[in-house]
Amino acid sequence: MLKVGIIGSGFMGLTHGNAYKQLEDVEIAGFVGAGEANRRKRAQEFNTREYPSLDALLDAEDVDIIDICTPSHLNVPMVQTAAAAGKAILLEKPVALNLDEAEQIRDIVHSRGVTLMVAHLLRFWPEYVKARELVAGGQLGTPRLASAARICQPPDWATWYPDPARSGGVALVLLVHDIDFCNWLFGAPREVTAAGHQNALGAWDDLHILVRYHSGVSVSFRGSMIMPAGYPFTMQLRVRGDDGGLEYIFRAGVNLEDPGSAQSEFTLYKDGVPTHPELSTVDGYLGEISYFVECVRAGRAPELGTIEESTLALRTALAANESAASGKPVAV
Numbered sequence: 001m002l003k004v005g006i007i008g009s010g011f012m013g014l015t016h017g018n019a020y021k022q023l024e025d026v027e028i029a030g031f032v033g034a035g036e037a038n039r040r041k042r043a044q045e046f047n048t049r050e051y052p053s054l055d056a057l058l059d060a061e062d063v064d065i066i067d068i069c070t071p072s073h074l075n076v077p078m079v080q081t082a083a084a085a086g087k088a089i090l091l092e093k094p095v096a097l098n099l100d101e102a103e104q105i106r107d108i109v110h111s112r113g114v115t116l117m118v119a120h121l122l123r124f125w126p127e128y129v130k131a132r133e134l135v136a137g138g139q140l141g142t143p144r145l146a147s148a149a150r151i152c153q154p155p156d157w158a159t160w161y162p163d164p165a166r167s168g169g170v171a172l173v174l175l176v177h178d179i180d181f182c183n184w185l186f187g188a189p190r191e192v193t194a195a196g197h198q199n200a201l202g203a204w205d206d207l208h209i210l211v212r213y214h215s216g217v218s219v220s221f222r223g224s225m226i227m228p229a230g231y232p233f234t235m236q237l238r239v240r241g242d243d244g245g246l247e248y249i250f251r252a253g254v255n256l257e258d259p260g261s262a263q264s265e266f267t268l269y270k271d272g273v274p275t276h277p278e279l280s281t282v283d284g285y286l287g288e289i290s291y292f293v294e295c296v297r298a299g300r301a302p303e304l305g306t307i308e309e310s311t312l313a314l315r316t317a318l319a320a321n322e323s324a325a326s327g328k329p330v331a332v
């Protein structure tokens, strides 16, 4: 039996909890949250215990995994505490809010010799996994161009997202998913140009980003967390290669609370015929959590969501914020 402590009783704590619940021989030992009512609610929903801090959970429970789902500015202290206790760590994206923090996390994890995976969900989301399979398998020929989008209303369940010191803005909140995915497809980014909207606190909350890769591919990213009320959570991917193209369009409800009820279409364009390739039916969050659990069980380092990959995605996202501020291209 593997025991998990979930740090954060909010939107992602709930989502990760629902995934662990579906796995055999995994027990959720408790939830941590800053708000008493919220963490109590989660503990009741999952028939488990609740703690006011990571330290309190570690004192009381002999867990194998610490799953960190707290606001991003807390990543370094949370990783520090979990790693000092020798626990395997699943860390929600982005890995950190700046490169100095990302280096601290890398050094803590290496010096303590613990397992850490950053939860870059798209590496497990069936349509993105299929897109990677098609591109890496050469089905589209040499890839030339791509575009990716992630746009939604302001998250209504939390107050910290508009604060750049806690979230990093839309490039780190949303587009870091797409950037990490495109880095996986196209290799190392070379240069980033961006423009967009900055909120009163200084966060870039709506961005157009153009990333040029060393491989020659260029990708335009579109991210917004300030769409008007009623706008559905939307994600899109298009890839054009010499021998074909693909498109994925997904529109859910207010947010990603019920992916199963979303409108979703994945189309491959090849030899003049649009087709809809068969996709895995495993939910992306469940795929991500079960991969991590399998790695921990086998004592194997995860090959997806590594610190190096997530730091490259962070570096690219930070370059977008810098370019939006300066109006100039930024080398990655």
Ligand SMILES: NC(=O)c1ccc[n+]([C@@H]2O[C@H](COP(=O)([O-])OP(=O)(O)OC[C@H]3O[C@@H](n4cnc5c(N)ncnc54)[C@H](O)[C@@H]3O)[C@@H](O)[C@H]2O)c1
Pocket: 007, 008, 009, 010, 011, 012, 013, 032, 033, 034, 035, 038, 052, 053, 054, 068, 069, 070, 071, 072, 074, 092, 093, 094, 119, 121, 157, 158, 159, 173, 256
């Ligand atoms: N992969 C995805 O699809 C996805 C989606 C949303 C959020 N996220 C990521 O998940 C993480 C959490 O986001 P969320 O939307 O669930 O946030 P949230 O605000 O809903 O939940 C945050 C939780 O952290 C707790 N918390 C805050 N400060 C704390 C502290 N000092 N000690 C202990 N607990 C504390 C809060 O009480 C709350 O329970 C972030 O890293 C975010 O980037 C990922």
